Amino acid sequence: MDDKDLELLRILEENSRLSAQEIGSMTNLIPAEVxxxxxxxxESRIIRKYTTVINWEKAGNGEVSAIIELKVSPERDFGYDRIAERLSRFRQVRTLRLITGTYDLQLMVSGKNVQEVSRFVSEHVAPMDRIRETATHIVMKSYKENGNTLFEQQEAERLPYSF
Incomplete structure (x- = not known):
């Protein structure tokens, strides 16, 4: 891994649909080297996957997202890894992070409605061994996802100028 690889990763993170030719002109590399x-x-699994950022609110799918914070009793010799592995298997879990602060794990989940998210937490997450406490926050609106703004930015309005 060198500076050119890091530059490639930054470019791909911003727009993974660029061609090797376009990336080559941005990095001074020939397309074959790109x-x-x-x-x-x-191959080294540094690039794990290519994704698309979608404004689901605008697409009108009606899904509900929630952030769920968990207090967890870590396992001896495994810490939080085993519980995180179990949680990550649920299709509702979109993101799972170990965090600092009052809570230990943070999940981003989605469901068809608030009741489905609530049922997921009460039936699958809260009863799990080692989960001591949960806090669920419903996402009301997303303004930015993965570095991409989801609202249309207005042109700056010019104020009238007079003497």
Whole structure:
């Protein structure tokens, strides 16, 4: 991994649909080298997956998202890893992080409605061994996801100027 690989990763994180030719002109690499470096980054699992950022509110799918914070009793010799692995298997769990502060784990989950999210927490998450406490926060509106703004920015309005 060198500076060119880091530059490639930043470019791909911003827009993974750019062609090797476009990336090459941005990095002063020939397209074949861009492709070889990207392939090596994929093989080493540094690049895990390519995704699309979607404004689901605008798409109108009606899903509800929630942030669930968990206080967990860590396991001896495994810490939080085993409980995190179990939680990550649920299709409702979109993101799972170990965090600092009052809570230990943070989940981003989605469901068809608030009742489905509530049922998921009460039936699957809260009863799990080692879960001591949960706090659920319903996401009311997203303004930015993964570095991408989800609202249309208005042109700056020019104020009238007079003497």
């Amino acid at each position: 492709e070889a470096r990207i392939h090596a980054l994929e």
